[in-house]
Amino acid sequence: MLESDPVLEVRGLCVRHAAREGGRPSRAALADVNLQLGAGEMVGLVGESGSGKSTLVRAVARLLPAEAGEVRVLGLNWLRLHGRALREQRRHLQLVFQDPLASLNPRMSVGEALSEPLRAFHPRMGAPERREAVAVMLERVGLSAADASRYPRLFSGGQCQRIAIARAMIAKPRILICDEPVSSLDVSIRGQILNLLLDLQRDAGTSMLFISHDLAVVRHLCRRTYVLLAGRIVDEGPTAELFARPHHPYTLELLAAAPRLGG
Amino acid sequence: MSAEGAGRALCLDVRGLNVAYPGVAGPIEVVRDASFEVVEGQCLGIVGESGSGKSQSCLALMGLLPRQARVGGSIRFRGRELLADGAREARSLRGRELAMVFQDPISALTPHLRIGTQLGEVLRRHLGTNAAEARTRAALMLTHVGIDHPEQRLRQYPHQLSGGMRQRVMIAMACLCGPALLLADEPTTALDAAVQAQVIALLRSMRTELGMAMVLVTHDLALLSGLADRIVVMYAGRVVESASAAELFARPLHPYTAGLLACVPRWTDAPPSRFASIPGVPPGPGAVGGGCAFAPRCTRAAARCLQSRPELAPRADGRCVACHFPHA
Ligand SMILES: Nc1ncnc2c1ncn2[C@@H]1O[C@H](COP(=O)(O)OP(=O)(O)OP(=O)(O)O)[C@@H](O)[C@H]1O
Numbered sequence: 001m002l003e004s005d006p007v008l009e010v011r012g013l014c015v016r017h018a019a020r021e022g023g024r025p026s027r028a029a030l031a032d033v034n035l036q037l038g039a040g041e042m043v044g045l046v047g048e049s050g051s052g053k054s055t056l057v058r059a060v061a062r063l064l065p066a067e068a069g070e071v072r073v074l075g076l077n078w079l080r081l082h083g084r085a086l087r088e089q090r091r092h093l094q095l096v097f098q099d100p101l102a103s104l105n106p107r108m109s110v111g112e113a114l115s116e117p118l119r120a121f122h123p124r125m126g127a128p129e130r131r132e133a134v135a136v137m138l139e140r141v142g143l144s145a146a147d148a149s150r151y152p153r154l155f156s157g158g159q160c161q162r163i164a165i166a167r168a169m170i171a172k173p174r175i176l177i178c179d180e181p182v183s184s185l186d187v188s189i190r191g192q193i194l195n196l197l198l199d200l201q202r203d204a205g206t207s208m209l210f211i212s213h214d215l216a217v218v219r220h221l222c223r224r225t226y227v228l229l230a231g232r233i234v235d236e237g238p239t240a241e242l243f244a245r246p247h248h249p250y251t252l253e254l255l256a257a258a259p260r261l262g263g
Numbered sequence: 264m265s266a267e268g269a270g271r272a273l274c275l276d277v278r279g280l281n282v283a284y285p286g287v288a289g290p291i292e293v294v295r296d297a298s299f300e301v302v303e304g305q306c307l308g309i310v311g312e313s314g315s316g317k318s319q320s321c322l323a324l325m326g327l328l329p330r331q332a333r334v335g336g337s338i339r340f341r342g343r344e345l346l347a348d349g350a351r352e353a354r355s356l357r358g359r360e361l362a363m364v365f366q367d368p369i370s371a372l373t374p375h376l377r378i379g380t381q382l383g384e385v386l387r388r389h390l391g392t393n394a395a396e397a398r399t400r401a402a403l404m405l406t407h408v409g410i411d412h413p414e415q416r417l418r419q420y421p422h423q424l425s426g427g428m429r430q431r432v433m434i435a436m437a438c439l440c441g442p443a444l445l446l447a448d449e450p451t452t453a454l455d456a457a458v459q460a461q462v463i464a465l466l467r468s469m470r471t472e473l474g475m476a477m478v479l480v481t482h483d484l485a486l487l488s489g490l491a492d493r494i495v496v497m498y499a500g501r502v503v504e505s506a507s508a509a510e511l512f513a514r515p516l517h518p519y520t521a522g523l524l525a526c527v528p529r530w531t532d533a534p535p536s537r538f539a540s541i542p543g544v545p546p547g548p549g550a551v552g553g554g555c556a557f558a559p560r561c562t563r564a565a566a567r568c569l570q571s572r573p574e575l576a577p578r579a580d581g582r583c584v585a586c587h588f589p590h591a
């Protein structure tokens with residue numbers, strides 16, 4: 001198991017989406033989910049569409065209420081935090097979403113979008129320093145410093161996702177949750193972004209929960225992996241072992257469906 | 264024109280397509296002199312970097328570019344010119360005979376309308392179907408694309424569906440009127456492996472059943488293997504290589520195509536310390552000078568590549584590539 005205390009711990013998390021009007025309450029979207037992320041660890045989460053991966057992300061990010069269960073972020077009872085304590089703790093947990101356009105404000109220039117977390121979490125940083133940090137970050141994700149003055153709609157989908165990743169990473173969070181972070185990026189630069197995530201993890205010791213449909217990438221990136229099926233964790237373990245000898249028939253099914261070049 | 268498609272009618276014939284936007288220092292060209300064709304019933308794959316103009320080309324075909332866009336060239340759909348001035352006809356074809364699945368299903372679906380209302384509206388607008396029949400046909404189509412409990416789903420709003428389900432709804436919506444050509448712009452980009460395989464299988468079977476031709480846009484070459492008949496590779500708004508799928512996978516000629524193939528992580532590889540990628544970044548809009556747009560990222564680049572732009576030209580062996588020093 002983990003060598004050190006987990007930076008993120010999910011215990012018995014249950015989430016139910018709001019009932020449809022006039023209907024019975026819907027079935028649980030997440031049931032008794034347990035998950036741990038160690039310091040500096042890269043952990044994968046895989047599962048078919050609708051299995052609840054994004055629901056888990058949204059619940060952990062407090063964008064959806066949890067029905068039961070507990071989430072601990074750096075030891076604090078995260079779902080119970082309020083006010084200033086919550087704002088301060090937020091700095092340590094950042095997200096990159098599946099849909100790059102939805103996560104960027106169309107009326108904010110790229111520079112403003114990247115400055116926002118710096119203003120919030122490093123209020124004493126001066127404007128020139130902030131501009132410099134934004135320029136460095138943009139270049140790090142494969143854009144140019146000059147892009148700071150442009151608006152999201154002028155970028156293609158892939159370019160927007162790089163901006164979203166830059167925005168999440170600029171305040172150096174301890175925990176980064178990525179929901180399909182590279183699936184909308186070019187195959188030609190996915191490697192650069194994955195390498196960037198690897199570098200960040202190594203340099204800053206960022207822990208990462210990495211949600212992806214690309215099992216080949218998860219296999220190469222994540223030391224441990226969880227498999228989610230219909231809102232439940234059905235399989236978990238060291239990735240290499242899990243993919244070589246899956247315990248659950250569903251893991252086997254996922255592996256069989258993975259696209260292979262030339263297949 | 265491909266050998267296997269020889270003698271069969273062209274469903275789509277795009278010649279010298281240009282899309283430009285006004286910029287401070289003159290027009291910014293985002294699609295430059297792009298030509299490609301689709302034979303009736305066949306599948307054309309368009310592959311390229313983000314920003315290479317794939318979506319802009321599709322939107323031009325659908326007549327959905329923003330007002331400030333300047334479009335040039337010719338788009339013939341089943342013999343009819345879609346870019347002619349005042350082509351009212353074009354408007355009625357689009358959505359009915361020529362339908363599109365968008366890259367971003369969230370913005371393509373109206374958030375405050377139920378799925379059933381949106382599907383029904385497509386049938387009403389294009390075919391004049393009445394409400395009761397529209398509901399039956401919409402439910403049937405949802406079943407067809409693999410959505411369980413269709414009646415229940417018809418009453419839901421887009422945000423209540425997972426990403427994968429939304430994309431299935433988009434495919435159902437595009438196929439409702441039985442189009443002759445389906446444009447699918449990155450239809451499986453955000454889906455997990457199992458569903459991606461299902462959606463691709465779904466597109467393949469819909470194409471056979473409905474006898475549709477298809478344009479499948481993607482940045483993932485692996486997706487096109489086993490599905491596309493021909494592949495067009497775009498870079499910085501231009502077509503840089505065009506070949507049958509079999510030829511392209513077996514022997515990529517353009518250094519960009521070869522690089523793309525090398526980037527796909529292989530299952531058989533041992534976990535690498537680094538992931539493979541093409542160095543550098545794709546050029547931004549309007550940033551292309553006189554030479555080859557790929558030169559800053561190309562390992563084969565020489566002085567000539569910076570001075571003159573390679574034209575897309577057919578070679579003696581019938582292959583088409585825009586490169587001064589293509590792979591053998
Ligand atoms: N706001 C909502 N109201 C009702 N049901 C919802 C809502 N959001 C999601 N769901 C349902 O919860 C389940 C899990 O959805 P979720 O978005 O977490 O899936 P996912 O694993 O991220 O899938 P994908 O790979 O397609 O992104 C699905 O059945 C979905 O229809």
Ligand SMILES: Nc1ncnc2c1ncn2[C@@H]1O[C@H](COP(=O)(O)OP(=O)(O)O)[C@@H](O)[C@H]1O
Pocket residue numbers: 153154155156157158284291293311312313314315316317318319320329547548
């Ligand atoms: N409304 C617009 N004004 C100016 N440039 C645009 C506009 N929409 C798209 N572009 C630019 O056009 C280029 C091609 O974009 P697109 O066709 O979406 O690429 P992709 O190949 O990723 O689908 C990009 O560089 C993008 O920034």
Ligand code: SF4
Pocket residue numbers: 517518519555556557558559561562563564565568573585586587588589
């Ligand atoms: S023309 Fe030159 S720079 Fe361009 S792809 Fe060919 S070898 Fe590379």
Ligand SMILES: [Mg+2]
Pocket residue numbers: 053054055098179425426
């Ligand atoms: Mg999701």
Ligand SMILES: [Mg+2]
Pocket residue numbers: 156157314317318319366448449
């Ligand atoms: Mg696109």
